[in-house]
Amino acid sequence: MMMASQDASPGLGRRRFVRGASAIGAGAALGLRGRSVQAFTGTGQPPALRGQQFDLGLDRVTVNKTGTPSWANAINGGVPGPVLHWREGDVVTINLTNNLPVMTGVHWHGIILPNPMDGVPGLEFPGIQPGETFTYRFPVVQSGTYWYHSHMGYQEQKGAYGALIIEPDDTPLIKAGRDYPVVLSDWMDGDPLTVASELKQSSDYYNFWRRTLGTFVSDARQSGLGATIKERQRWGDMRMDPSGLAEPTGTLYTYLMNGTPPAANWTAVFNPGERVRLRFINASAITYYDIRIPGLTMQVVHVHGNDVVPVRVDELRIGVAETYDVIVEPRENRAYTIFAQDVERSGYARGTLAPRAGMAAPIPAMDPRPLRSMADMGMGMMKKEIGASHANDTRIGGIMGMMAPNVPTSRRVGEQPMHPNKPDNPAMGVEVQSNAKMVSTRLDLPGDGLNLLNRRVLTVAELRSVHAGVDPRPPGREILLHLTGNMRRFIWGFDGKKFSEVGPIDVKLGERFRLRFINDTMMSHPIHLHGMWMELENGGGEHRPYLHTINVKPAEDVSLLVTPLATGQWPLHCHILYHFEAGMFRTLRVLPA
Numbered sequence: 204m205m206m207a208s209q210d211a212s213p214g215l216g217r218r219r220f221v222r223g224a225s226a227i228g229a230g231a232a233l234g235l236r237g238r239s240v241q242a243f244t245g246t247g248q249p250p251a252l253r254g255q256q257f258d259l260g261l262d263r264v265t266v267n268k269t270g271t272p273s274w275a276n277a278i279n280g281g282v283p284g285p286v287l288h289w290r291e292g293d294v295v296t297i298n299l300t301n302n303l304p305v306m307t308g309v310h311w312h313g314i315i316l317p318n319p320m321d322g323v324p325g326l327e328f329p330g331i332q333p334g335e336t337f338t339y340r341f342p343v344v345q346s347g348t349y350w351y352h353s354h355m356g357y358q359e360q361k362g363a364y365g366a367l368i369i370e371p372d373d374t375p376l377i378k379a380g381r382d383y384p385v386v387l388s389d390w391m392d393g394d395p396l397t398v399a400s401e402l403k404q405s406s407d408y409y410n411f412w413r414r415t416l417g418t419f420v421s422d423a424r425q426s427g428l429g430a431t432i433k434e435r436q437r438w439g440d441m442r443m444d445p446s447g448l449a450e451p452t453g454t455l456y457t458y459l460m461n462g463t464p465p466a467a468n469w470t471a472v473f474n475p476g477e478r479v480r481l482r483f484i485n486a487s488a489i490t491y492y493d494i495r496i497p498g499l500t501m502q503v504v505h506v507h508g509n510d511v512v513p514v515r516v517d518e519l520r521i522g523v524a525e526t527y528d529v530i531v532e533p534r535e536n537r538a539y540t541i542f543a544q545d546v547e548r549s550g551y552a553r554g555t556l557a558p559r560a561g562m563a564a565p566i567p568a569m570d571p572r573p574l575r576s577m578a579d580m581g582m583g584m585m586k587k588e589i590g591a592s593h594a595n596d597t598r599i600g601g602i603m604g605m606m607a608p609n610v611p612t613s614r615r616v617g618e619q620p621m622h623p624n625k626p627d628n629p630a631m632g633v634e635v636q637s638n639a640k641m642v643s644t645r646l647d648l649p650g651d652g653l654n655l656l657n658r659r660v661l662t663v664a665e666l667r668s669v670h671a672g673v674d675p676r677p678p679g680r681e682i683l684l685h686l687t688g689n690m691r692r693f694i695w696g697f698d699g700k701k702f703s704e705v706g707p708i709d710v711k712l713g714e715r716f717r718l719r720f721i722n723d724t725m726m727s728h729p730i731h732l733h734g735m736w737m738e739l740e741n742g743g744g745e746h747r748p749y750l751h752t753i754n755v756k757p758a759e760d761v762s763l764l765v766t767p768l769a770t771g772q773w774p775l776h777c778h779i780l781y782h783f784e785a786g787m788f789r790t791l792r793v794l795p796a
Contacts, residue, residue, distance in 0.1 A: 284365030318771025347508030357395030453550025573652030629699035701786030
């Protein structure tokens, strides 16, 4: 398998930059030509398509993202595919031709539409066979920032995705002089099936930051030999590693911004004093990003396709499949770096905001790598976590972050105490590696590695919808799902069961219910519900934010209100592609009222 290496050390940033630079001219050097090769263009956006009828083709092509040619699943020849612009109130028609050697189907992520148009092969429609054209046709009933992607196998990992922008049918609330989609993704040259097989054989296959004898000695000096041995034994009993926040990482991936690697310097142009709207879309298969623009404050104004009361931040974390729109107002005639580091601090995507193309700003060093504690795992609160000092006190997880003196007090608004799980935990076994003993609502915590930084970081507890919710009814019942898994065997599911072992969850059309998740695993999971909104219960009352994806942190207990809008079987799944394919998938079957 061909792999693109990304060194995690900030001191090796130049090596990463040079590798990306070599890729820029590699197509010409190798004599590659024709429409089968996608070249890097630092200032180029993916092409934009507007109107009510769209013709899209999925093709197997050759691209070069790393200096090594590799195959990709391109939409209209590009990775990403074209930016689709729709308008609220229109009826759109999309003719999708499958030129791949395998079946496909495209999902319109976050879009409210009839079930057969949602695009999941084998569940909502038969799928699109090689050589066939399928026509999607449905009314557009919303506006905002969304995206689209293949929902078949691992096709999304190899390039089958693109941005989707829907203009409102009236005067937009958010006004900006410039408007740019910023699609983040994790590119790999190899075959995702090989990666899935390697993870199944050894879930830490790509984790090159496991604790060593050296860290054991250092921890023992800090906390005592007995405490260190006990802490290591607890992790060993759970068969987990506190360094395994995500898999794979930059050891495999090259992180892209609008299809370009860091050295290509994708650029968004502005005039000093303009309001610039950046529509961040995380189209990655597995990667979470922490986004900041050094020297600029970001106003978060739009989340998951919905306007929110503006929140001023220095940084935000975007989970897989999420979208966050921000407004920035650069007033100086200089360049700014758009910096998106992965949660493992193994690599980054990078672009530039500048008055003209060709400019660049310094690339900041990556933050220290986070390390989870037992408290983060819901295994009890420890006043002094073992090894906490080995990353400048920034890799400690959420519980210690709640007590940090340098975290703004607004970050602690709405804190809830730890409390025991209810006695409905899935039974421990092959498919359930652990149960969090203490869970809490952690909506006011920004996430691992961000809790102790001297920056204002967005939390979902702060999100308030501009508009009041449309369904004021209280929920009639609660549906509780535990997020479960076995990291060592790379098995993932809900309530200790894979998709192949369970049937659908039945609800009625128009029924008001609460959907509650408890995460019993050591991984964060971005849970996506197709075809309907989830209203996050974050203290916002009638102004709860409307979401299509909710990031559930380890040992977190989170609840959302749902009202089904159309009948059919609607997928509910983790949007980390390798977790989804390994079994973390259910369906909500919406029956007639």
